[in-house]
Amino acid sequence: MRVRLEDVARATGVSPKTVSRVLNEESSVKESTRQKVLAAMESMNYRPSPAARGLAGSRSFLVAMLYDNNDNPASTYLAEVQDGVLDACDAHRYSMMACPLRMRGQDFIRRVDALVFDHHIDGVIMTPPLTDYAPLLQRLKEHGVPYSSISPVQRDSSIGVCMDEQQAAKALVMQLVELGHRRIAHILGIANHGASRWRMAGYKDALAAAGIPFDAQYVVQGEFSFGSGVLAARELFALPELPTAIFAANDDMAAGVMWAANERGLKVPRDLSVCGFDDTPLATQLWPPLTTVRQPSREMGKLAALQLMELLRGRGPGLLVQVPYALQMRESTARAP
Amino acid sequence: MRVRLEDVARATGVSPKTVSRVLNEESSVKESTRQKVLAAMESMNYRPSPAARGLAGSRSFLVAMLYDNNDNPASTYLAEVQDGVLDACDAHRYSMMACPLRMRGQDFIRRVDALVFDHHIDGVIMTPPLTDYAPLLQRLKEHGVPYSSISPVQRDSSIGVCMDEQQAAKALVMQLVELGHRRIAHILGIANHGASRWRMAGYKDALAAAGIPFDAQYVVQGEFSFGSGVLAARELFALPELPTAIFAANDDMAAGVMWAANERGLKVPRDLSVCGFDDTPLATQLWPPLTTVRQPSREMGKLAALQLMELLRGRGPGLLVQVPYALQMRESTARAP
DNA sequence: ACGCAAATTGACAGCGCTGACATTTCTGTC
DNA sequence: GACAGAAATGTCAGCGCTGTCAATTTGCGT
Incomplete structure (x- = not known):
């Protein structure tokens, strides 16, 4: 019923492991083999099972978007950021879990641990003010979970996106x-x-x-x-x-x-x-x-996610990129009286 | 390193399967055994692996929130709904995936299929206008995926939440x-x-x-x-x-x-x-x-999610519940000139 | 105390994939 | 043409859980 990796392997005449290699974009596959496998995947409409990949491997292809949930003052902002993040995830076949965090108390520790242990998330994208919440950052570091920050205060040592x-x-x-x-x-x-x-x-x-x-x-x-x-x-x-x-x-x-x-x-x-x-x-x-x-909140969400994924895919260290601002002069300002 | 179901079983002196039964709230477990297992889980801080559960079983404990992504006019609305949904998921140990859908073209079919096949989602929560988009509903029915609607036009035959x-x-x-x-x-x-x-x-x-x-x-x-x-x-x-x-x-x-x-x-x-x-x-x-x-958008998101989970947990058929409205008379209205 | 159905528990394979390591197939070299 | 070393591919166990079905225990009537 479901097309499995093994089926693709059989159809191509290679071992499952080789198909797995192609799937994971490992470099040690001959180009001609790669093409054959890719073609078979395509024609058989193969879709890897995230659950199986997560269980067997060390990666889950899941990232979490963490945001502060005190009230929701800037819901528009968050919605736009989330949209951008989802966009990027989509392009790289990652999935995203939205995860509102209440900074007060120990709740956030529980939540973060749950994400890391239960879901084995590969990385985290954060919005302010979480980006600079030391206990959280520390916990993430302890777990060895990479994170990407949107407009962090600390601009060194982190990847993500910011604006001047x-x-x-x-x-x-x-x-x-x-x-x-x-x-x-x-x-x-x-x-x-x-x-x-x-x-x-x-x-x-x-x-x-x-x-x-x-x-x-x-x-x-x-x-x-x-x-x-x-x-x-x-x-x-x-x-x-x-x-x-x-x-x-x-x-x-x-x-x-x-x-x-x-x-x-x-x-x-x-x-x-x-x-x-x-x-x-x-x-x-x-x-x-x-x-x-x-x-450009949407764009910033997207870029932050992309930087994280670059890092996760081992394509370079990930950067803190900067987006340009733009003044919007409208009618609420005029010459001084 | 990780506490597994087997560890809990050993600690309690029962078989893994029995622990699994307790975890899944199956009824055929003696109350005294259940308590012992529950206690062990608690004290060992056991957390089941969603990946393993998803792979082995038929359920994924994942629900998807689908929404229309044409532009994002009502981002506040969506953010509130999502918040409510997440709230409910949290309480029932479900996870949520946010999934913007573009209704134009066939894109949404691909996306929905991906959700169903790749992630084996257990159910779907939808906001208008998706709630009444026939091709989508049909696809979900074909896949046998239950869904809960927020403010659907068709009020019979669906579960979810609405307002008069x-x-x-x-x-x-x-x-x-x-x-x-x-x-x-x-x-x-x-x-x-x-x-x-x-x-x-x-x-x-x-x-x-x-x-x-x-x-x-x-x-x-x-x-x-x-x-x-x-x-x-x-x-x-x-x-x-x-x-x-x-x-x-x-x-x-x-x-x-x-x-x-x-x-x-x-x-x-x-x-x-x-x-x-x-x-x-x-x-x-x-x-x-x-x-x-x-x-009450937040509340409505929460209720829709709760109804879905009632259904998923086999606790009744799930209902279309109604929430009350409330007039907010403010200063933009006054006696006719 | 005995038998039988119902209640409870257990054994075991396997979900679909990847990690570790083994093996085969190429290279280029002399 | 034989050989070392690199490149490419394969083998196999097992990730942590649940489905199936079999085994055991329990409750109850006689």
Whole structure:
């Protein structure tokens, strides 16, 4: 009923082991044999059994995508990343298991162990903030499971994908400066996220480059959520001298700022310019459309997965590749009032 | 190194097969034996190997979540559903594979076959519009793979979860009527989605109940996306007599309507009431916050998965359960001008 | 205490593949 | 043309579990 490796072997007149070699792209197979086997596989529509491969061999052809599951603030982001990862897996005949992790407590240890022991996963792809969660990384290293990180803070010693967020943030704020803004506020993301750090650093860089003194009262804490954007904006609106522009560390918070601006009777962008970061779908669904930085999440997921698979297939060490950003200047920013 | 079933057997003094029986919750094991085995498993921290179970047995303890991947308009929705599904899987020691399907062409056949043959998946969970895609359903039936549907159009003969969307839509539009609206427009979703049908039907029900004659010019086609909402709204704004309220078939389109209203200089809700459906995060991130219907996507994913697993475990036939809706009256709707 | 069906347990092969190691078939060399 | 060494291929056991079917134990009526 099912076409097995043995069937292909018989049809080709070689031993099962040779077919196995072809399947696993081992180099010690004569090209002519390889072609014959490949042809037979094709014509017989042979599909290897992952279960058998996993049981007999050391590889499972399974990778896990780990993500933080505290709430799900950035579900769009995760969905896009996951899509990219699946894309790459598909191309390389890997399968992916999605695995939300709660960072609090020991839960994540159990989960990771389960993945490693039960499923024998070959590798892991992670999104922030997991990428820099030391206990997790350590556990993975102990298990000898390779991992690929998306936008990790620690950029050495890891493979994956990143974007020059600091440069991007700087460029964005420079645009605000160009528009004549001097009192530019920033809303920070969650403290231990690399994204928060870089975007803040870029903000400072831009101010410095423009010769605008850094003023701590224009920097308020947020936590990447819409609600935190609203709160942060209210805080800023309570200052004696209102900022003329607000750079929120992500789009959700920027949306919160616009919400709060409406509430307060401020007209965006006439009275206040607002910009975010990420270019989520939300950015173009707000009125006015949000100026932001495009982060190619899908592409990044794909690249991270590809790097991992390069490594798993023994084709080189895997790299930390960088993707380009792109400023999206839209109508939420305008000349300073 | 790894604790195997055999180790547990030896420790308990029974045969491996008996341990296997306990593992699989077969009924023909004496309670006292069961307890002993269970205790040993626990203390030895035994974890069965999915690969071995899949290879030897007929079950894989794998379910697949299938979803449509045309673009990814409703990524929030899918992310929530997936989260719920994973939750349920976790509780029942199943694993889940996410599997985006492109409905165009034959691609999906290949993919489904791959899932069934390669991974021996035990069952499938689907989201609209896959739930009613005949070729897919047929293929699954041919393979004898049970499936659980989320909001299927065909409500007989399938297990899964649904919501009374028609009733919900009716109730929502009734609220508009209560607010004094008479010219209420509706923006349709994608044609073959059940959601489009039900929401439209509810809209008609409400008009009928209120004695308002149905006027076809107030119903325009959309496709669930923000952009289509904008276009549809512009169409409505070109009518000689503008509607005073617009019920969009989902939140994204409602956001598009609000965008178009802004563009046109209409003030929501003063000049125009707007409402959507789904209660995505977007709904509370718009200004003003959007009146809509809460659909518990996460819960629905979980329930659909649970129903499937009930079936798989042979605990009853599995049902099509219904979840309650909840109107979310917010500031995007107000008394008719 | 005895017999019989039902309840419980066990023996054993084998799921489809790969790892370790053995064997055969090529190379090029002198 | 014989030979060492590399290249290519083959043999075989076994990964950890479950299906099949056989064996044993138990419960119960007489």
